[in-house]
Amino acid sequence: MTKKVRTLGPGSLKIGDTGSEQDFSADVINTALEPSTDTEDNDNFLDGHTEGGSQTETWALTGSVKEDFSMDGLQVWCLKNSGKTLPFEWVPNLEGGLKLTGSVVIASIQFGGDVKTKNSNDFSFVAIDVTPETYTASV
DSSP states (O other), X not given: OOOOOOSOOSOEEEESSTTSOEEOTTTEEEEEEXXXXXXXXXXXOTTSOEEOOOEEEEEXXXXXXXXXXXXTXXXXXXXXXXXXXXXXXXXXXXXXXXXXXXXXXXXXXXXXXXXXXXOEEEXXXXXXXXXXXXXXXXX
16 A cells, blocks of 8 residues: 655755756745636537536646745746746655646746735746656655
8 A cells, every 4th residue: 555645845846947947945835736627508409408518627836935035036036937838847745756747837926025024925827737747756
């Protein structure tokens, strides 16, 4: 029987092409891949039969990051890359054997919040081609 891993983290979240990824892991305080399903109404025909409406599923990679006001911070990186579609790899737990991959459309993240506070700001990136894969820890 496979060991069940139920805790989010420690893990990793990297966005970008191999060799130039932006590592979100040390700044993310929560993250999720969220599906959203939209189903059209059924079509009813004069002869009495009904055809089911089509169903569309979309995904978003969401979360919150602790703010970093440096030029190397995630908010600056997101601002510079806003609108770009980049690959991602998310390993929810390094011991779990699961990684989720796909592409995300980068969007800017808010700067600022409460004064004299270590603020956190939310992000939401449209995710495309979300795929579960086996994760094997590199030695």
